Amino acid sequence: MGDGGLTQIGDGVWAVVRTPGGWGEANTGLVVDAGTASLVVDTAWDTRLARRIAEAQQPLVSRAPITEAVNTHSDGDHWWGNDTLPATARITTSAAALRGMREDLPPAAVAALAAAGRPLAALPGMLGAAAAYMRRVPGGARLPLRSPRLPDHTFDTVLRLDVGQRPVQLERLGPCHTAGDLIAHVPDAGIVFAGDLLFIGSTPILWHGPLENWLAAIDRLLALDADLYVPGHGPLCGPAEIRELRAYWVWLEQAGREQYARGAGPLEAARQLVRDPEFVRWGVWIHPERIVLSLSTLFHGWDGHPPAAPTVVRRARAFADAETLLRELSAKR
Template sequence: MAKAFASQGDMTEKKISFTEVGEGLYAFTAEGDPNSGVIIGDDSVMIIEAQATPRLANKVIDCVRSVTDKPISHVVLTHYHAVRVLGASAFDANQVIMSDMARGMVAERGQEDWDSEFQRFPRLFEGHESIPGLTWPTTTFNDKMTVYLGNRRVDLMHLGRAHTAGDIVAHVPDQNVMFTGDIVEYHSACYCGDGYFGEWGATLDKIKAYGVDAIAPGRGDALVGQEMVNAAIENTRDFVDSTYAAAARVAARGGSLKDAWNAVREACDPKFADYAIYEHCLPFNVARAYDEARGIAHPRIWTDKRDVEMWEDLQS
């Protein structure tokens, strides 16, 4: 490899924040590292996103225990990516919930994704030896599922494809708060390597139509207040659209992946270069945008071998 992925050298410890985004609702954030969410019900707790390892999941549990001693009954995983799901065993929940599509993607590409992500971003897998294996849901659904934590209602919904084919969101109506996973980010690059550029915007529109008062995004700070929520949604849209448009222009004239890389850098660096994990995401984003623009409708499976081959092509 000509040089390491940007993320392989990112070993800086991130500061954890635990922010209340509604009554009994919290966002666990860490300066652009993967976020988790906490929903406290009458008798038990639901966790949104499990972190990459049980050791990292215990940091979420420590924050939960600072505000409640209620048992953790549910873990909701918004999609299949390793950094979101492999810590689920630490919560010892009664139910682990995914969309039907996300479960299918665990079966199709879960191990490949784990191997790929571990190679790319080793810091996010602190305590990786504690991972018992792939995380499988106990419960799945297609379009919508409602969970009651006592009287507290949580609506789990697949609103459309965006970050992956199987993305879901969690909406808590009594506080009008949403946990969006990686469909929405805040001052953090979107990872689009398994995404659907042409559909992401429509999914953002469906989220925006809820007019929520707060969002716990996939990465970045908690979004409190409709002004901050809408700004983050539109910023995410701009990131996705800018990436795709630049790559699509190159693909339309028969240019190479390296040409697309240069074009996306020219379009996106001035606006997004200071975002968390920007350099990490960029090669995968360009590769997927270039594929989609050339008619490859569904994201190809990333493997540790494919990662290296793509990166060497871009560095040549």
């Protein structure tokens, strides 16, 4: 839901599920121990939406104040709304995610780049294409004018948070999508908040890698055998949808390696792969052009580079390729 409305998804557990789960449409959550305390999972980067979510939570937390919050990773659409949290709430993330938050572009810079994309998009070549795609990323969100509050509590591998009498188990499974991806498991409700380790109905992006870590993370999520999973983007899901995401990554790794071995670059490889009959099953996901973003990361690794967040130059080149592929796909429809 894009209006800040909360949906109850379990005993004392709510979520704001924003579909279809495109750029910036990140899901958030709330865990309440009635009459005691509450925990928030992720915050929206659109300042208007973040405030609406905070207002919608008030009746649920009036007698169970928010004492804890969790940011699942470093992408701004999952934590740039942290200023709407109570000042007394502790915010936890992984140590690797906190480093990423400090290193990433601040919201004002992202907003400026998106605004600059309008005139620059008319330029020919990589610069124009990258600028055009950058304009798509904020998706009309009103980003904060200044950098929001950072988490003040970190962990490395696993951590248990007590929300009143309810345990919430945090586990870092990154680096995968980003350097410090974590999940929040609410065992007494049978619910897992998976952050961007799960994109459902929305083409995932491998920014950091390695991909084998993401496959291991998916296996870990399945092993938890939860009743319900809240993805970072897209609708609530169960094991079947998670296995379909895993199948996509296995296919992309194998098919991408074949293209890499024959000397193709990420864009040419993506052009070939979206024509692969096997791709039909995933081509219905939104943002199919994002296949080239993940191929950029995979090719970078196969070139011998260690896993790392993309540099500004590498991200710009990948965005240019994504815009080019998107235009080609749109022209065929």
